[in-house]
Amino acid sequence: MxxxxxxxxxxxxxxxxxxxxxxxxxxxxxxxxxxxxxxxxxxxxxxxxxxxxxxxxxIRKLGVPHQPELAMGAIGEGGVRVVNDQIVRATGVSAPALESVRRREQAELDARVERFRGGRxxxxxxxxxxxxxxxxxxxxxxxxxxxxxxxxxxxxxxxxxxxxxxxxxxxxxxxxxxxxxxxxxxxxxxxxxxxxxxxxxxxxxxxxxxxxxxxxxxxx
Structure with a gap:
């Protein structure tokens, strides 16, 4: 190798x-x-x-609350959101809890986009x-x-x-x-x-x- x-x-x-x-x-x-x-x-x-x-x-992964290493989805630029409904159901994550995680990660995503792309x-x-x-x-x-x-x-x-x-x-x-x-x-x-x-x-x-x-x- x-x-x-x-x-x-x-x-x-x-x-x-x-x-x-x-x-x-x-x-x-x-x-x-x-x-x-x-x-x-x-x-x-x-x-x-x-x-x-x-x-x-x-991108930012959406981690399950209290188990953040387990991804229940991800978000990207342009308002893109991918959610694994199976994990959401299995972990009992409510819609408000999912939205709370999304908002937090969106803020970090926006900051990184600005840092790397600088308005481009x-x-x-x-x-x-x-x-x-x-x-x-x-x-x-x-x-x-x-x-x-x-x-x-x-x-x-x-x-x-x-x-x-x-x-x-x-x-x-x-x-x-x-x-x-x-x-x-x-x-x-x-x-x-x-x-x-x-x-x-x-x-x-x-x-x-x-x-x-x-x-x-x-x-x-």
Whole structure:
């Protein structure tokens, strides 16, 4: 199994496989969406090599009250809300309680959108192929929510692309995304960071700088 040098290296390698899967002819109308923060440096390399626009997909999971690690849904920009009714019923979450969680997470989502995008218009995804990119998949909960939100925002096709992931989580994500592109699925997987030589935290300013750079240069 390959250990990536850093997220840039991982993005370049991932882009090579994506070009094969999506086709290098440019027939598909592709938008690349990076999951902040660590997914954005990977997504930047992917977008550049696919000659596609880059944006972030900002989501917030809706955690069950008193059990916040259990997601009962997710929200995204544009008023998109995805709710798992089965979990809501099983945990007995009332409509007012769900709305309270949504409002709290909406405030955080709005703050992050402003921080990362700074007033720039979100790249439209309606009717397009959306490639959701992260630096890896452990539990898959965030990636799952991102794919659901992208589809709810109008994406015609959702492709999840990651350099490395847990085999069980990747298998589960194939039921959510139209396609999952993963460079390697190690049998003995403990954490995403163990597959990188350099895996420091990606600061907000780097996310903003990459988005601004992509916006200035345009696709490719």
């Amino acid at each position: 390959t250990v990536f040098h850093d997220r840039v290296d991982a993005g370049r390698r991932l882009a090579g496989l994506l070009r094969e899967r999506l086709g290098a002819s440019g027939d598909e109308d592709v938008v690349v969406l990076g999951l902040p923060r660590g997914g954005v440096p990977v997504a930047f390399e992917v977008a550049r090599r696919l000659h596609a626009p880059l944006d972030v997909i900002v 218009t979100r790249v439209p995804v309606t009717g397009r192929t959306v490639v959701v990119v992260d630096d890896g998949v452990a539990t898959g909960a965030t990636a799952r929510a991102a794919c659901q939100v992208a589809r709810a925002q109008g994406a015609d096709r959702v492709v999840l692309a990651v350099p490395v992931g847990s085999p069980d989580s990747v298998a589960g994500l194939r039921r959510v995304a139209d396609e999952v592109v993963c460079l390697q699925e190690p049998e003995f997987f403990q954490a995403v960071g163990e597959w990188y030589e350099e895996f420091s935290q990606t600061p907000d300013r780097e996310v903003v700088a990459l988005l601004e750079r992509a916006g200035r240069t345009g696709p490719g």
